[in-house]
Amino acid sequence: MSSSARPRAPWFLVVLALLALALLIAPLVALLTRAPWGSFAEILTSPVARDALRLSVITATAATALATVLGVPLAWLIARSGLPGTGVARSLVLVPLLIPPVVSGVALLAAFGRRGALGQFLYDHFGFQLPFTTAGVVLAEAFVAMPFLVIAVEGGFRSLNSQFEEAAATLGASSWTTFRRVTLPLVAPALGAGMVLCWARALGEFGATITFAGNFPGVTQTMPLAVYQALESDPSVAIALSLMLIAICVVVLIALRGRIIRPLATA
Amino acid sequence: MNVLARFTLEREAFTLRVDLALRAGEVTAIVGPNGAGKTSLLRALAGLERISAGEIRLDERIVDDARKVFVGPKDRSSGYVFQNYVLFPHLSVLENVAFGLRSRGAKRREARQRAERLLLRMGIASLAARRPSSLSGGQAQRVALARALASQPALLFLDEPLSAADAETKNELRAGLVERLAEFQGCCVVVTHDPIDAMLFADRVIVLEDGQVVQDDSPAGIASHPHTNYVAALLSVNLIRGSASNGVLVQQEGAVMHIADHSLDGPAAAVIRPEAVAIHREQPQGSARNVWRGVVTLIQPWEEQIRVHVQAEPPMIATITADALAELALVPGSDVWLSAKAVDVRAYPLALPSVGVQE
Numbered sequence: 001m002s003s004s005a006r007p008r009a010p011w012f013l014v015v016l017a018l019l020a021l022a023l024l025i026a027p028l029v030a031l032l033t034r035a036p037w038g039s040f041a042e043i044l045t046s047p048v049a050r051d052a053l054r055l056s057v058i059t060a061t062a063a064t065a066l067a068t069v070l071g072v073p074l075a076w077l078i079a080r081s082g083l084p085g086t087g088v089a090r091s092l093v094l095v096p097l098l099i100p101p102v103v104s105g106v107a108l109l110a111a112f113g114r115r116g117a118l119g120q121f122l123y124d125h126f127g128f129q130l131p132f133t134t135a136g137v138v139l140a141e142a143f144v145a146m147p148f149l150v151i152a153v154e155g156g157f158r159s160l161n162s163q164f165e166e167a168a169a170t171l172g173a174s175s176w177t178t179f180r181r182v183t184l185p186l187v188a189p190a191l192g193a194g195m196v197l198c199w200a201r202a203l204g205e206f207g208a209t210i211t212f213a214g215n216f217p218g219v220t221q222t223m224p225l226a227v228y229q230a231l232e233s234d235p236s237v238a239i240a241l242s243l244m245l246i247a248i249c250v251v252v253l254i255a256l257r258g259r260i261i262r263p264l265a266t267a
Numbered sequence: 268m269n270v271l272a273r274f275t276l277e278r279e280a281f282t283l284r285v286d287l288a289l290r291a292g293e294v295t296a297i298v299g300p301n302g303a304g305k306t307s308l309l310r311a312l313a314g315l316e317r318i319s320a321g322e323i324r325l326d327e328r329i330v331d332d333a334r335k336v337f338v339g340p341k342d343r344s345s346g347y348v349f350q351n352y353v354l355f356p357h358l359s360v361l362e363n364v365a366f367g368l369r370s371r372g373a374k375r376r377e378a379r380q381r382a383e384r385l386l387l388r389m390g391i392a393s394l395a396a397r398r399p400s401s402l403s404g405g406q407a408q409r410v411a412l413a414r415a416l417a418s419q420p421a422l423l424f425l426d427e428p429l430s431a432a433d434a435e436t437k438n439e440l441r442a443g444l445v446e447r448l449a450e451f452q453g454c455c456v457v458v459t460h461d462p463i464d465a466m467l468f469a470d471r472v473i474v475l476e477d478g479q480v481v482q483d484d485s486p487a488g489i490a491s492h493p494h495t496n497y498v499a500a501l502l503s504v505n506l507i508r509g510s511a512s513n514g515v516l517v518q519q520e521g522a523v524m525h526i527a528d529h530s531l532d533g534p535a536a537a538v539i540r541p542e543a544v545a546i547h548r549e550q551p552q553g554s555a556r557n558v559w560r561g562v563v564t565l566i567q568p569w570e571e572q573i574r575v576h577v578q579a580e581p582p583m584i585a586t587i588t589a590d591a592l593a594e595l596a597l598v599p600g601s602d603v604w605l606s607a608k609a610v611d612v613r614a615y616p617l618a619l620p621s622v623g624v625q626e
Contacts, residue, residue, distance in 0.1 A: 163353045166315050169340040170347040171367035172418060181366070185357040 028246070035243055036236035043240040051218045052226035053244065059134065059222060060202035063141035064149075067198050070142075071149045072191065076179070078150075079157035090154070097147045104144055105211020112139065112212075136213035137220050141202035148201055149194035156190025157183070196256050200249055268344070268421035270454055274321030274333065276304075276311055283307050283478040291421070294448050294455045296469035296486075298462065300497060303475040305458040306350075309424050312456065313347050314340035325422070341370075345422035346415030351431055352407045354399035360410050361386065361395040367418040382417055389413050389447075405436035412447060421453040428457065429464060442616040444468065462502045466490070467536055467615065474498050491576060491584060499569060504538050507581050511535035511614060522580045525556035525609040534617040543611035544585035546575060547604040548595055555606035563601040566592070579605060 036043065043049060074093070078086045096104055112119040112130045122128050130136040164186060168178040184191070206224040213220040215229065223245050230237040270289040275282060283304035289295055297305045310316035312323065314330065314337075323331045330338035340347070346367075354363050361382050368378035386392045391409050399407060408428060415423060425444075432440050441464065448455055448468055457468050465472050466486045474482040474489070474497070482494040490506065493499035509518040514529040516537050526537055545551070551558060561579025568574075573592045575585045583605055587595075597603070 161353075163349060163351075164355060166340070167347070167349060167353040167355070168366070168370070170313055170315070170345060171370055171414065172341045173366070173370035174341065177370050181370075182355060186355075188357075 031239055031242060031246075034236075035239050039236070040240055043237050044244060048217055048221075048226060048230075049237075049241060049244075052221050052223045052241070055134070055137070055218070055221065056203055056223040056245075057248075059137045059141055060199050060205075062138045063145055063202040064195055064199045066138060066142045067146035067149045067202075068191075068195060071146050071194075071198075072153055072184075075150045075153035076157055076183075079154045093147050093150050095147075096144050101144055101205065101207025102211050104208040105140060108136075108140055108143060108208060108212040112136070131212055132214040132216065132220060134213075134219055137209055137222060140208040140212045141205045144205050144208050145198045145201040148197040149191075152190050152194030152197060153187060156187035156194075160186055192256070196252065200252065203248065204245070268325055268454055270312060270422065271322075271324040272308075272312060274311065274318040274323060274331070276307055276316065277319040278307070281307075281478060283311075283475075285475075285480055287473065287480070287483070289454050289456065291454050292452060293471060294451075294457065294469045295471045295473060296465035297456060297458045297473050297475060298460065298465045298502065299475035301460070304478040305460075305475055306426055308475065309347075309426055309456060309458050312422070313345050313424050314338060314343050315347075343422065344420050345424060346418070346420040348408075348411045348415045348423075348425040348428055350427040352399075352411040354402075354407060354410060354414070356399050358399075359395065360391075360397050360399070360402070363399065363410060364413045364417050367414060371418050382413075385413050385417055389443075403436070404432045405440050408432055408440055409443065412444070416447070416451075423448075423451055423453060423455040425455070425457045427459055429459070429461065438615055441467065442618055445617050462504060463538055463613075463615065465502065466504065466506045466538070467617070472502070474502075496570065503574070503584060504540055505544065505581070505583050507537045507539070508617070509535065509537075511616075514609070516612070516614060518581060520580055522559070524581070524607075524612055526612045526614040527610045528614050531614050531616060535614050536617055537612045537614040539583070539607050539612050541574060541584045541586040543607055544583050545606045546577070546585050546587060546591075546595060546597070547606065548601075550604050551606050553606070554608065556609040557605075557607045557612065559605050561603055561605055563597055563599055563603055565599060566597060577603060577605060 074089070077083065078090050078093070109131060110116055112122070114120065114123055114129060114131065119130065122130070130139055160183065164182050165178050168182045173181065204224055205222070206228065209220065209222060210225055210228070215221050215225045221229070223241060227238045227241045227245070230241060268291055270287070272289070273286045275284050281304065285308060297308060299305050307316060311318050311331070317337060318331050318333045320333045322329055322333065325343060329336050330343060355366065358366065361379060364385060365378040365382035368381055369375065373381070383392065383395065386395055389409060389412075391406065391413065394402065394406055394410065399410070402410065408431065412428070428444060429437055429440055445467055457464070459465055469486060472482070472484060472486050472489045473480055474495070476495060476497060482489060482498055484492070486506065489498060489502050490504060493503050507516065507518060507524055509516045509524070510533065511526065511531040514526055516524045516526050516535055518524070524537060545555070559579055561577040561583065563575055564578045565576040566573060569586070572586050572588055575587060575592075575597060577583045577585065585605065
């Protein structure tokens with residue numbers, strides 16, 4: 001059989017596939033048709049929208065930075081160390097992906113709330129509290145989004161040929177130099193993809209944030225929270241803010257596609 | 268630096284057992300069939316593999332005693348050329364070569380300058396800015412060698428340095444390697460499955476079979492007195508060194524050998540397989556370009572045939588059948604004529620053309 005002779009797709013598969021596509025696209029199209037195009041600029045430059053947008057970008061970026069600093073070593077440990085318990089650690093990393101975000105929020109409160117196991121210690125010794133602060137937003141976003149980064153980077157470490165590290169060692173490089181100058185650059189495509197996924201997930205975070213950090217404009221009210229609040233008072237504002245969020249995601253994806261997704265595909 | 272390796276390395280369904288002393292300034296070739304443990308031996312010496320029992324010493328210092336003491340690869344002052352080269356794909360050729368200098372504490376500028384000088388000396392300065400992915404197999408091999416040599420190691424390990432190169436560049440690379448290894452002051456170990464490489468590179472050949480050293484001798488010693496069938500089949504070749512020009516290889520002793528390759532010029536070596544050497548009682552008249560006289564010194568059965576060692580200029584081992592032996596009535600001391608066709612004399616350059624920069 002020649003490779004170009006593809007089997008004809010059964011008609012019901014085609015119908016189901018088109019239905020799936022419609023399901024994914026229809027809400028976005030509806031959003032576009034219902035958008036308040038006339039007052040779009042006015043809504044987006046309103047103080048509430050500007051604060052929410054600024055806060056969202058700052059917290060999502062900070063959460064990605066936190067997830068990178070902590071998540072890359074964790075990914076390396078799971079993929080490379082060969083220590084006992086790494087299998088369990090890999091499963092634990094997936095937990096935030098599987099539990100409902102609102103449950104994540106409750107769990108964070110249990111740990112870092114004023115009465116929480118760690119939160120009380122922080123408050124008693126440093127007078128520092130996380131719930132209902134911008135730092136709390138960052139923590140909630142990092143909690144929910146870090147698994148994306150860890151999984152992507154761990155895959156990068158795992159598929160890396162260990163001979164590169166051996167070569168570095170025979171050239172006199174310490175394990176830290178090897179990690180910094182060889183291992184990390186070689187997993188850069190996976191790290192980039194992981195950071196993009198992590199940032200996008202943090203930007204859209206809602207459940208854990210509103211549960212753990214509340215919904216205070218300018219302090220903890222990120223874009224998704226602002227959308228939720230606007231929906232109760234003025235749906236057209238909610239639609240405008242939603243489109244804004246979608247636009248940011250699309251722009252980031254396009255901007256990074258050439259640099260990150262493509263090298264990943266060819267790596 | 269001298270190496271003392273007396274150890275056992277156990278892996279699943281495989282045990283390597285060696286007792287070797289390697290001297291500075293000596294090039295040792297490790298040959299043997301696939302799975303004999305050649306690469307494991309090299310990796311253990313370089314510190315990439317831990318031994319199971321025994322010890323490895325570099326000069327007087329114990330670097331692995333299979334228990335508490337283990338000095339890692341970064342502190343063994345060794346350069347290692349991997350079989351597939353393993354150049355860092357994210358770094359340029361220059362940065363690859365400067366890597367070892369940098370990680371051993373040289374400043375960025377100094378490391379780059381020294382790497383540049385080395386590339387220039389090795390005739391590959393034009394590759395400095397290239398990425399490894401854009402190099403040919405031959406170029407990558409030279410860069411890998413430069414990277415291993417850059418920080419002037421006391422030990423140099425090469426794992427099948429020519430196996431990834433295509434047939435055309437192999438001769439040129441081999442000549443380059445012969446030159447580099449002759450210059451190298453330290454202790455050098457080359458793993459190869461190619462008998463020609465072992466004969467050309469090495470002062471000493473160690474044959475490994477099933478994790479055991481079955482023979483340890485000079486190339487000439489191995490060729491004339493192979494201990495096992497594997498060695499005999501692979502390494503029992505006649506090797507001649509000399510200077511080539513116009514299809515003739517002139518030995519230092521003055522003997523002349525016709526070769527098929529007329530383009531070869533300068534230092535060269537030629538290999539004649541024992542099956543290609545014919546023995547005659549009278550001076551032969553025929554197409555063979557090389558005809559010379561000698562005296563039979565040794566006759567030994569080998570597999571179903573006979574090996575006849577002939578003292579001549581150059582000396583030869585010839586493989587003949589038992590029938591031929593009977594017909595020629597050869598005994599040690601017999602005067603004989605030898606002949607070999609020029610096409611059966613495979614010649615290899617031993618030095619690079621001195622003019623111009625390669626590539």
